[in-house]
Amino acid sequence: MIPAPFSYHRPKTVAEATALLHSYAEVARVLAGGQSLIPMMKLRLANPEHLIDIGGIADLKGIDRAGDKLVIGAATTQHELQQSKTATEAAPILMEASLLIADPQVRYIGTIGGNVANGDPGNDMPAVMMCLDASYRLVGGSGTRSVKARDFYHGTYTTALRPDEIVTAIEITVPPAGHGWAYEKLKRKIGDYATAAAGVVLTVSRGKVATCAIALSNLSDTAVLATDAAKAVIGTALEKPALDAAMQAARAVMSPASDTRGTPDYRTHVGGIMVERALKKAFSRAKG
């Protein structure tokens, strides 16, 4: 399969890229690693007339930490993220989730910006970024703004991103030392999207959960923050009633599609189990 014809642009700066996006508004797409977009173009699920390749923009690369702020350039590949001690020591959930994305070849060029901006509920990083309460830096014709991951996703392939904007970086407030984390993903095979997946970031104080964020992948039309499920475990040591309450509350916000990965009932069932496993693993890793 060969995609339909398009005009190709390779800007050198973010300003050039957003100017091109402004000119071609609704008929352009941004090409980062292309590991989701190129397959979609082959299948004619995406038919951009103009493709704006941001692979040549040096400013979009790199990972920096200053104090408790971690900034990851949008064009950072999954492979580069995994190689970065700065990122993976600050927030080990990034490593755990990244290693579960697709396969090695895809991770060499698939980018973290593409993963969060794509808007596919099957992408793994949106839920991780919701757990970490990350913000996305968006740059467009009217300037720069910051949108929280928790507010970014409106529906499948529909996000807060305006037609002339690109995601340039992800900003994370580093979770406290000793926090617990986990990303549990059930998938049929390597390379598949999740049948169900759940991320957890929590802190523990005197043996009990002090703070907790839980988010779900591919269990609704976007990644979802399971707020009530997190509330159900705060102040507990994850005794069975608390875990059961969390699973029930998480299942209440799931509305998975019926597809080759299973029926909505099955995916909701295993979605709860992913929440339970992620909570237990995160709790066991936390210190405090």
Next chain:
Amino acid sequence: MAKAHVKMTVNGREVEGLVEPRTLLIHYLREHLNLTGPHIGCDTTHCGACTVDMDSKSVKSCTVFAVQADGASITTIEGMANPDGSLHALQEGFRMMHGLQCGFCTPGMIMRAHRLLQEIPNPTEEQIRFGIAGNLCRCTGYQNIVKAIQYAAAKLRGETFAEAAE
């Protein structure tokens, strides 16, 4: 649509040409450069038969545009044998350990294993299996592919591969 000029180094040789922007790297390699070692298997980023090395990264060349490889250094299976024509350790390993049956996945397997061994010269079996998880083989059941990679890893370290007792 205007054609784009691309220039890259493929198996140590500088090449350039005009391509439609939608030309996939696999088609540029196979049809423009007549390098038919990289195979088109699934054409959907699953099987890994089209894997080549691009700037020290394993990539599925069915999911990269040739224009994205402009300026890159590419190695395909055709670039693996030693200058005197003798087999690369991985090629030898696949031969000695019966790492192939039909051979369709082999160029992709070898190119992926090549990068894996550059990054991890002495991989565990688990690291090998995780590292080639993006390459599908429908003949071997992978056992002998893993052994072939272990054979090559040992040879590249100057050791002799001792097959584990089963």
